Amino acid sequence: MQAFSPFLALRYLLIRRINLLSMFGVAFAVWAMLVVDGVFTGFVSDIKANVRDSAPALLLTGLPHDTGYEQLRETLERDQDVVTTAPRLRHHGLLQATMRSALGARGQRLQVSSELEFDHSDNGFALLLGIDPLREPDVVPLAGWLRRGPAELRRYGYQPEPSPVLDDPDPTRRALLQVPDEVEWRARRRAGLPTERELADFRAVWPGVLLGWPRIRSFRWLQEGDPLDLLVAAFPTTDAAGDAVLRTDSRPFAFAGWFGSGNRRMFDETTVLVPIETLRTLLGHDIHDLESIDLVTDVAIRPRDGLSDAAIAALQTRLAAAVQPLLGDGALPCVVYDWQQQNSVFLSAVELEQSMMEIVLFVVMLVSAFVIYATMHMMVVQKVKDIGILAAVGASPGGIGRVFLLCALAVAMIGAALGTAAGWLCTTYLNEIDDFMREHLGAELFPRNLFDLDRIPCHLAPSWIVTVAVAACGLALLVALVPARRAARMNPVLALSYE
Amino acid sequence: MSTSPPVLAAEGVEKHFRLGRRDIPVLRGVDLQIHAGEKVALLGASGAGKSTLLHLLGLLDKPSGGRVLYDGAPVHDLPVAERARLRHQQVGFVFQFYHLIPELTALQNVLLARMMATSVLGYWGQRKQARAAAKALLEQVGLGDRLHHRPAELSGGERQRVAIARALLAEPKVVLADEPTGNLDSTTAKGVVDLMFSIQQERGLAFLLVTHDEGLAGRCDRVVRMRDGVVVA
Numbered sequence: 121m122q123a124f125s126p127f128l129a130l131r132y133l134l135i136r137r138i139n140l141l142s143m144f145g146v147a148f149a150v151w152a153m154l155v156v157d158g159v160f161t162g163f164v165s166d167i168k169a170n171v172r173d174s175a176p177a178l179l180l181t182g183l184p185h186d187t188g189y190e191q192l193r194e195t196l197e198r199d200q201d202v203v204t205t206a207p208r209l210r211h212h213g214l215l216q217a218t219m220r221s222a223l224g225a226r227g228q229r230l231q232v233s234s235e236l237e238f239d240h241s242d243n244g245f246a247l248l249l250g251i252d253p254l255r256e257p258d259v260v261p262l263a264g265w266l267r268r269g270p271a272e273l274r275r276y277g278y279q280p281e282p283s284p285v286l287d288d289p290d291p292t293r294r295a296l297l298q299v300p301d302e303v304e305w306r307a308r309r310r311a312g313l314p315t316e317r318e319l320a321d322f323r324a325v326w327p328g329v330l331l332g333w334p335r336i337r338s339f340r341w342l343q344e345g346d347p348l349d350l351l352v353a354a355f356p357t358t359d360a361a362g363d364a365v366l367r368t369d370s371r372p373f374a375f376a377g378w379f380g381s382g383n384r385r386m387f388d389e390t391t392v393l394v395p396i397e398t399l400r401t402l403l404g405h406d407i408h409d410l411e412s413i414d415l416v417t418d419v420a421i422r423p424r425d426g427l428s429d430a431a432i433a434a435l436q437t438r439l440a441a442a443v444q445p446l447l448g449d450g451a452l453p454c455v456v457y458d459w460q461q462q463n464s465v466f467l468s469a470v471e472l473e474q475s476m477m478e479i480v481l482f483v484v485m486l487v488s489a490f491v492i493y494a495t496m497h498m499m500v501v502q503k504v505k506d507i508g509i510l511a512a513v514g515a516s517p518g519g520i521g522r523v524f525l526l527c528a529l530a531v532a533m534i535g536a537a538l539g540t541a542a543g544w545l546c547t548t549y550l551n552e553i554d555d556f557m558r559e560h561l562g563a564e565l566f567p568r569n570l571f572d573l574d575r576i577p578c579h580l581a582p583s584w585i586v587t588v589a590v591a592a593c594g595l596a597l598l599v600a601l602v603p604a605r606r607a608a609r610m611n612p613v614l615a616l617s618y619e
Numbered sequence: 620m621s622t623s624p625p626v627l628a629a630e631g632v633e634k635h636f637r638l639g640r641r642d643i644p645v646l647r648g649v650d651l652q653i654h655a656g657e658k659v660a661l662l663g664a665s666g667a668g669k670s671t672l673l674h675l676l677g678l679l680d681k682p683s684g685g686r687v688l689y690d691g692a693p694v695h696d697l698p699v700a701e702r703a704r705l706r707h708q709q710v711g712f713v714f715q716f717y718h719l720i721p722e723l724t725a726l727q728n729v730l731l732a733r734m735m736a737t738s739v740l741g742y743w744g745q746r747k748q749a750r751a752a753a754k755a756l757l758e759q760v761g762l763g764d765r766l767h768h769r770p771a772e773l774s775g776g777e778r779q780r781v782a783i784a785r786a787l788l789a790e791p792k793v794v795l796a797d798e799p800t801g802n803l804d805s806t807t808a809k810g811v812v813d814l815m816f817s818i819q820q821e822r823g824l825a826f827l828l829v830t831h832d833e834g835l836a837g838r839c840d841r842v843v844r845m846r847d848g849v850v851v852a
Contacts, residue, residue: 122738123739124731517699
């Protein structure tokens with residue numbers, strides 16, 4: 121490379137202030153790419169981790185309504201890659217506070233925060249998920265859910281304690297999510313319900329119900345053990361004419377605690393956890409009928425640890441094929457979903473949002489590249505005479521073109537360096553910046569409550585920093601090729617006579 | 620006239636320009652030879668083809684016909700990069716409007732000629748010698764105290780002196796001057812011409828001077844007159 125090319129490129133760069141605009145454009149684009157993608161990557165990573173915690177690794181679903189769990193369990197657990205399974209029964213119901221009027225005064229007193237209530241109109245509808253509390257902890261981190269629910273609520277000023285129902289040493293009581301005798305006894309007394317005079321004579325009978333923590337918007341006055349009525353409706357039988365007969369049933373449950381699975385939107389806001397045996401009974405299944413008592417709609421499956429994605433996919437196919445013959449002739453194909461497929465709508469929406477944001481950022485990068493192109497083009501037009509002079513002094517066309525290429529490269533490199541430094545600083549101190557802006561300017565960069573986050577998640581991978589910086593420089597070089605080529609191919613005689 | 624082979628020669632050089640569908644002949648078979656140490660004045664009215672011939676001889680443009688020879692070797696058809704290299708080694712240009720890079724100081728404008736010949740690392744290794752040579756040249760042309768002034772801060776005569784120093788730094792064999800005094804007052808012009816001729820004599824350069832000025836032409840060893848694209852005398 122002839123020495124004059126970098127020398128002149130540097131001169132043009134330093135003297136022409138228009139280059140500052142290009143540098144700022146590149147720096148802004150790189151900064152935006154790093155900060156926005158860093159936040160989104162951190163956000164998606166957190167979301168995925170939360171959603172992962174909220175769902176079993178595999179879920180067998182699409183089962184006919186008369187499917188029993190036991191035969192499925194035997195078939196599923198026979199596979200060498202399956203560690204264990206847990207039955208699940210999905211239904212829907214209405215949740216109503218028992219004796220709420222008696223508790224109303226306390227409800228007023230316990231109101232701590234209205235932050236959660238701004239957009240909510242709870243009609244009591246609930247997606248009921250019947251679980252076997254003895255098996256469910258083997259397929260999802262249920263104990264973690266019970267810790268997470270109160271932890272989420274503490275961020276809003278509530279002070280609930282984690283539910284102790286999984287710690288009960290009695291498996292029969294644990295299977296029904298029952299609160300301790302003393303808790304139910306005191307709750308009955310608070311609600312004015314008939315009960316033994318002495319606690320020693322009392323044995324808890326209500327099965328427990330676990331509520332997703334966002335339901336505190338409707339039940340902020342609830343204390344552990346308080347009664348909740350659960351109403352379900354089903355068409356379990358037909359009449360003589362063969363028409364389905366609607367059957368409704370309700371029974372009291374003891375509020376056993378708050379849970380938080382990590383998937384607020386798709387799970388915690390809508391779902392309540394109840395003992396699967398109680399739900400079966402509510403739906404009209406005879407507890408003494410062995411054929412009906414183990415009905416399930418889904419089976420949660422825990423595969424062996426360390427399986428590759430390909431092995432998981434093969435296992436899904438294998439399990440579905442193994443189960444299908446048990447479902448009887450004419451049954452629709454059952455499916456085994458992995459945790460991502462179970463939340464595909466939500467995850468797709470988040471990923472689509474990230475993709476859209478990346479497209480927008482790419483457009484920002486293109487705009488900055490266009491600014492470089494425009495600047496270089498303008499510089500070539502303004503420097504036509506210089507190009508003629510350089511040619512007359514003996515510059516090769518390649519050397520002349522390189523002046524402008526190097527100028528663009530220097531602009532991009534300085535801009536990328538500034539953008540990278542600014543991006544790194546912003547992502548490192550993003551929460552501090554957000555705190556400062558919220559406290560002093562009343563502006564919030566990232567609505568943490570909207571996404572139930574304590575801190576703005578941010579993950580800036582070194583490989584991404586390098587990719588963005590190199591892409592910015594590469595793009596600048598690419599767009600500068602056009603004006604540089606024009607400069608290199610300029611007729612020196614015409615250039616010298618240019619006015 | 621010297622008996623040594625010409626440093627620079629044109630043999631039947633033609634040049635046509637296309638203007639729309641029209642083919643306009645500017646040079647119609649020009650023959651010219653310049654020997655080392657010879658000062659040649661090229662006289663002619665505007666449009667006679669003087670500057671076009673100068674550009675062809677300086678390898679800034681390619682002839683439509685005929686040949687351009689340096690030291691007896693044809694060079695008009697060389698690839699563009701090779702012509703650029705040859706231009707740098709063999710030819711120094713001095714223009715009427717000086718043609719200095721406005722962003723560079725006088726010293727940097729002169730050094731530019733050295734930077735054309737070397738790579739970045741090569742130049743870095745010899746930068747002190749290069750600066751010394753450029754300074755010496757600028758001192759020779761009387762600008763020793765104007766080294767770090769930009770063209771905008773120099774008078775017309777000073778600018779032309781910088782251009783002369785730049786043309787000479789690469790130690791060319793030929794200097795092609797296109798009306799070098801055309802933009803200067805008569806006193807300044809005389810000073811510039813005296814300087815050019817003294818350096819030409821000192822270095823034994825072949826010197827082709829395009830001018831309208833009969834007086835200036837009279838100071839040259841030979842006068843070539845052009846009219847309508849041909850040499851008439």
